[in-house]
Amino acid sequence: MVVRARAQNGLMIPHSSHWGAFSAEWVDGELVVLPHPGDPNPSPVLQNLPASVSHRARIASPVVRRGWLEDGPGPDERRGRDEFVQVSWDEVLDRLGAELRRVYDEHGPRAVYGGSYGWASAGRFHHAQGQLHRFLSLAGGYTRSVNTYSGGAAEVLIPHVLGPFDPVTRSVVTWDQVARHTDTVLAFGGMALKNSTVGAGGVSRHVERDAMRAAKTRGARFVLVSPLRADLPEDVDARWLPIEPGTDTALMLGLAHTLLTENLHDRRFLDSRTAGWPVFAASLQGRDAVWASRICGLPADDIRDLARTIARGRTLITVSQSLQRAEHGEQPVWAGLALAAMLGQVGLPGGGFVYGLGSLGHYGRTRNAVPVPSLVRTINPVRDFIPVARVADMLLHPGEPYEYNGERRTYPDTRLLYWCGGNPFHHHQDLNRLRRAVARVDTFVVHEPAWTATARHADVVLPCTVTLERDDIGAGQTDPLVVAMRRAAKPYGEARDDYAIFTGLAARLGVAEAFTEGRTARDWLEHLWGRTQKALAGKGFPAPDFDEFWAAGEWELPPGPDDGGLLAAFGADPVGHPLPTPSGRIELASTTIAGFGYADCPGHPSWLEPTEVPDARHPLRLVANQPATRLHSQLDFGATSAAGKVRGREVVRVHPGDAAARGIADSDIVRLHNDRGSCLAAARLTDEVRRGVVQLPTGAWYTPLDPDDPTSPCVHGNPNVLTRDVGSSRLAQGCTGQLTVVQLSRWEGEVPPVRAHEPPAVVPRT
Numbered sequence: 223m224v225v226r227a228r229a230q231n232g233l234m235i236p237h238s239s240h241w242g243a244f245s246a247e248w249v250d251g252e253l254v255v256l257p258h259p260g261d262p263n264p265s266p267v268l269q270n271l272p273a274s275v276s277h278r279a280r281i282a283s284p285v286v287r288r289g290w291l292e293d294g295p296g297p298d299e300r301r302g303r304d305e306f307v308q309v310s311w312d313e314v315l316d317r318l319g320a321e322l323r324r325v326y327d328e329h330g331p332r333a334v335y336g337g338s339y340g341w342a343s344a345g346r347f348h349h350a351q352g353q354l355h356r357f358l359s360l361a362g363g364y365t366r367s368v369n370t371y372s373g374g375a376a377e378v379l380i381p382h383v384l385g386p387f388d389p390v391t392r393s394v395v396t397w398d399q400v401a402r403h404t405d406t407v408l409a410f411g412g413m414a415l416k417n418s419t420v421g422a423g424g425v426s427r428h429v430e431r432d433a434m435r436a437a438k439t440r441g442a443r444f445v446l447v448s449p450l451r452a453d454l455p456e457d458v459d460a461r462w463l464p465i466e467p468g469t470d471t472a473l474m475l476g477l478a479h480t481l482l483t484e485n486l487h488d489r490r491f492l493d494s495r496t497a498g499w500p501v502f503a504a505s506l507q508g509r510d511a512v513w514a515s516r517i518c519g520l521p522a523d524d525i526r527d528l529a530r531t532i533a534r535g536r537t538l539i540t541v542s543q544s545l546q547r548a549e550h551g552e553q554p555v556w557a558g559l560a561l562a563a564m565l566g567q568v569g570l571p572g573g574g575f576v577y578g579l580g581s582l583g584h585y586g587r588t589r590n591a592v593p594v595p596s597l598v599r600t601i602n603p604v605r606d607f608i609p610v611a612r613v614a615d616m617l618l619h620p621g622e623p624y625e626y627n628g629e630r631r632t633y634p635d636t637r638l639l640y641w642c643g644g645n646p647f648h649h650h651q652d653l654n655r656l657r658r659a660v661a662r663v664d665t666f667v668v669h670e671p672a673w674t675a676t677a678r679h680a681d682v683v684l685p686c687t688v689t690l691e692r693d694d695i696g697a698g699q700t701d702p703l704v705v706a707m708r709r710a711a712k713p714y715g716e717a718r719d720d721y722a723i724f725t726g727l728a729a730r731l732g733v734a735e736a737f738t739e740g741r742t743a744r745d746w747l748e749h750l751w752g753r754t755q756k757a758l759a760g761k762g763f764p765a766p767d768f769d770e771f772w773a774a775g776e777w778e779l780p781p782g783p784d785d786g787g788l789l790a791a792f793g794a795d796p797v798g799h800p801l802p803t804p805s806g807r808i809e810l811a812s813t814t815i816a817g818f819g820y821a822d823c824p825g826h827p828s829w830l831e832p833t834e835v836p837d838a839r840h841p842l843r844l845v846a847n848q849p850a851t852r853l854h855s856q857l858d859f860g861a862t863s864a865a866g867k868v869r870g871r872e873v874v875r876v877h878p879g880d881a882a883a884r885g886i887a888d889s890d891i892v893r894l895h896n897d898r899g900s901c902l903a904a905a906r907l908t909d910e911v912r913r914g915v916v917q918l919p920t921g922a923w924y925t926p927l928d929p930d931d932p933t934s935p936c937v938h939g940n941p942n943v944l945t946r947d948v949g950s951s952r953l954a955q956g957c958t959g960q961l962t963v964v965q966l967s968r969w970e971g972e973v974p975p976v977r978a979h980e981p982p983a984v985v986p987r988t
C-alpha cells in the first residue's frame with residue numbers, strides 16, 4: 223500500500239488540525255496530507271491543508287492601509303476599499319508600538335478591544351488568542367470578550383439551571399454510552415457528521431459514525447428534528463421530522479404537555495431533583511400538541527406519538543448548538559432540559575439531556591486523566607468585557623448602556639481593535655453594519671495568514687505563519703492523542719509566527735522579557751510539555767521527556783473515567799451531591815432569571831414569538847449553518863472547499879417546490895436578499911430540505927460586487943450579509959446568526975466573477 227510505503231521511508235511529518243491528526247509529506251514538490259492511521263472516519267476537510275502553504279491568497283509581507291499611513295489613526299470610511307502599502311517589519315512594528323502607546327496614554331486600556339474571537343489553529347503554543355491576550359495583558363490591558371459565537375445563549379443559561387457549563391455538557395453523556403445504552407435518541411438539530419469532524423485542539427479519532435451505527439445495530443431508534451435531512455447520518459435510518467426552523471420550543475412544550483396529560487412523566491424525579499416543577503407544569507396549560515403543531519408545522523398526531531415513544535426505555539434528548547444561535551435561543555435549551563427532566567433519566571448512562579453532542583468532535587468523550595499542554599496565562603488589569611457577539615454594538619454605541627445576565631453595563635469607547643486568530647467578517651452578523659462599525663475606530667490591526675475580508679478591512683495587516691510552517695504541540699482535552707506538530711514548510715513570503723510578531727512589539731513597549739520569559743518558541747514547547755509530563759509521572763503513568771515525545775511524534779494520554787460526572791452523581795444522590803444551582807436541583811423555573819424581569823427571557827422555558835417571521839417580501843427562512851467542506855472561513859481556497867462550490871460560488875440548497883415557484887433550475891445562479899443585504903449563490907435543488915427553507919452555509923469569503931457600494935451583493939455567497947445583528951435576549955446576548963428570512967430570485971444577466979481569493983493590489987513604499 224502507498225500509505226505504508228510512505229510511512230517506511232520515514233519522511234512523513236506528524237501534524238494536526240482542528241479537523242484531524244495527519245501526516246504531511248513532500249512528493250515531487252507537492253505537499254501530500256494523509257489522515258492519521260488510527261482515525262476510523264477521517265475528515266475530508268484535511269485536503270484543504272496542502273493549499274495553506276502556497277496559495278496566492280496568502281499575505282506575503284506586512285502592509286498598511288494608505289489612509290492610515292498618510293493621515294494617521296482615526297475613524298475612516300475607506301476601510302475595506304483603500305489601497306495597501308507594503309512596509310518593512312521594522313517600520314510596521316515601530317509604528318504599531320507607537321500607536322498602542324498613544325492609545326494607552328490618551329484613552330486608557332479599556333479603549334483597546336482584544337476580544338479577538340476566533341478558532342485560529344490547533345497548536346497549543348502558537349495559540350493565536352492566547353498569544354494576543356498574553357501580549358496585551360502585559361502591554362497595559364484590554365477589554366475582553368466573554369462566551370462564544372458557538373453557544374452564547376446556552377453558556378449563560380445553563381449555569382443558572384443545571385450547573386457549570388463545561389462539566390454538565392462535554393463529557394456527561396459519551397458516545398460510548400450512546401452505543402451501549404440508549405434506546406431512543408431524540409436529536410433536536412441533529413448530530414451531523416460534518417460537524418463532529420471538528421474538535422478544538424485536534425481530533426485523532428472521529429468516533430461518532432461508528433458509535434451511532436453500533437447503537438442502531440443494537441436496536442436504538444433515532445428521531446431527527448431538523449429542517450435538513452442530512453443532520454443525522456443516513457445509515458441510522460432516522461425518523462425525520464422536518465420542523466419549521468426556530469420553533470423547537472413550541473414542539474418541546476407540546477411534547478411536555480402530552481407527557482403530563484397522559485401521565486407519562488416521572489413524578490418522583492420531578493419532586494426530588496427539580497425546582498419549579500409546579501410553575502413549569504402550570505405554564506403548559508393550553509400548550510397541547512395541536513397548539514404546538516400550528517407553530518412548528520409537524521402533525522399533532524406525530525407530536526403525541528413522539529411523546530409516547532420517548533416515554534419508553536432509555537431516552538437521550540440532544541439539543542444542537544444551532545437551536546440556541548437564534549433569537550430567544552435560551553428557550554429550546556431550557557425546554558429540552560425540562561422535557562428530559564420529565565422523563566426522569568438525567569444522570570443515567572446514555573439517557574437524559576445533553577447539549578451540543580455531535581455539534582463538535584470534542585463533545586461526548588471522557589476527559590484525559592491529565593491536563594494537556596496549554597499556554598501560560600497572564601493577568602489582564604482591565605476587568606471590563608462585552609458578550610462576544612455584541613462587538614458591532616460596542617463600536618457603534620460607545621458609552622451607552624446595555625443589559626446582560628442581570629447586569630446593566632456600559633460599552634467602552636474603543637479606539638484600537640486588535641484581531642489575531644479570528645475572522646469577524648466571517649463570523650459576525652449583518653456585515654454591512656460591521657463595516658460601518660469598524661469605520662469608527664482609530665486603528666484596526668490584524669494578524670492573518672491570508673487575505674480574508676477582515677484583513678482587507680484592517681489598517682495594519684501582519685502576515686503570520688500557518689501551522690505547517692512552525693513546530694507546535696496539538697492536543698484537545700477530550701482526545702487522547704498529543705501530537706508533535708512538526709514543521710513541514712518554510713514560512714510563506716515574509717510571514718512570521720504570532721509569537722515572533724508579539725515579541726517584536728513587546729520589545730517596543732518595554733515588556734519583552736515578561737512576554738518571552740526568556741524562552742524561544744522551542745523552549746516554550748519543552749516547558750509546556752514538561753507540565754503534562756509531570757502530571758503523567760505524578761499519576762504513575764509512563765512520562766516521556768520532551769525529546770522522547772518529539773521523536774515519537776505523538777503520545778497517547780490515559781483517559782479519565784466515563785462516569786457521567788456531576789449529573790450522574792446528582793441523579794444517584796441529589797442530597798449528597800446537589801447541583802451547583804441556587805436550589806441544588808435542576809431548575810425548571812428560576813427565581814434568579816425571573817428576578818431579572820426580562821420579557822425576552824422569562825423565569826421558565828417559554829415559547830416566545832420571534833421578531834422575524836417569513837412575510838410576503840421575505841417568504842423563506844434561511845438556515846446559515848456550518849459548512850461541510852471547511853472549518854468556518856478557514857482555507858476557503860483549499861481543495862475540499864473549492865470542490866463544494868459551483869464555479870467558485872457557494873451552494874444554496876432549495877426545495878424543488880420553492881425553486882419551481884421562482885423559475886429556478888439546478889445550478890442556476892440566484893440572489894438571496896432582504897433589507898440588510900444580498901448575496902449570490904448557486905442553487906442546488908433537493909427535497910432533503912423542508913419546503914419554505916433554504917440553506918446556505920457560512921464561510922465563503924465576503925466579496926462585495928462593488929467595494930464602494932455596501933448595498934451591492936456579495937458575489938461569493940456569504941450569508942452574513944443577510945443575518946440580523948441582535949442578541950439572543952438580554953440574559954445572554956448570544957449570537958443569533960443561524961436563522962433569518964429572505965427572498966430568493968434568479969439572477970438575470972451577466973454573472974460577475976468571484977475574485978475572493980485574489981490578493982488585493984499592494985503598492986511598494988515610496
Ligand SMILES: Nc1nc2c(c(=O)[nH]1)N[C@H]1C(S)=C(S)[C@@H](COP(=O)(O)OP(=O)(O)OC[C@H]3O[C@@H](n4cnc5c(=O)[nH]c(N)nc54)[C@H](O)[C@@H]3O)O[C@H]1N2
Pocket residue numbers: 339340341342343348350371372373547642643644645646648649650651669670671672674686687688689720846847848853854855856857920941942945957959960
Ligand atoms: N450566520 C452565521 N454566522 C456564524 C455562525 C452561524 O452558525 N451562522 N457560527 C458562528 C460560530 S459557531 C463560530 S465559532 C464563528 C467562527 O468564526 P471564526 O472562528 O472567526 O472563523 P474562522 O474562519 O475559523 O477564523 C479563524 C481565522 O484565523 C486565521 N488563522 C488560522 N491560524 C492562525 C494563526 O496561527 N494565527 C493567526 N493570527 N490567525 C490564524 C484563519 O486564517 C481565519 O481567518 O462563526 C460564527 N458565525
Ligand SMILES: Nc1nc2c(c(=O)[nH]1)N[C@H]1C(S)=C(S)[C@@H](COP(=O)(O)OP(=O)(O)OC[C@H]3O[C@@H](n4cnc5c(=O)[nH]c(N)nc54)[C@H](O)[C@@H]3O)O[C@H]1N2
Pocket residue numbers: 267371372373410411412414416417418419420447448449450453465466467468469470542543544545547581582845846847848849850851852853854855960961
Ligand atoms: N465541518 C465543520 N464542522 C463544524 C464547524 C465548521 O465550520 N465546519 N464549526 C464548528 C463549530 S465552531 C461549532 S460551534 C459547531 C456548531 O454546531 P451547530 O450549531 O449544531 O451546527 P450547525 O451546522 O450550524 O447547525 C446544525 C443543524 O441545525 C439545524 N437547524 C438550524 N436551525 C434549526 C432549528 O431552528 N431547529 C432545528 N431543529 N434544527 C435547526 C440545521 O439544519 C443545521 O444543519 O459546529 C462545529 N463543526
Ligand SMILES: [Mo]
Pocket residue numbers: 370371372373
Ligand atoms: Mo462555534
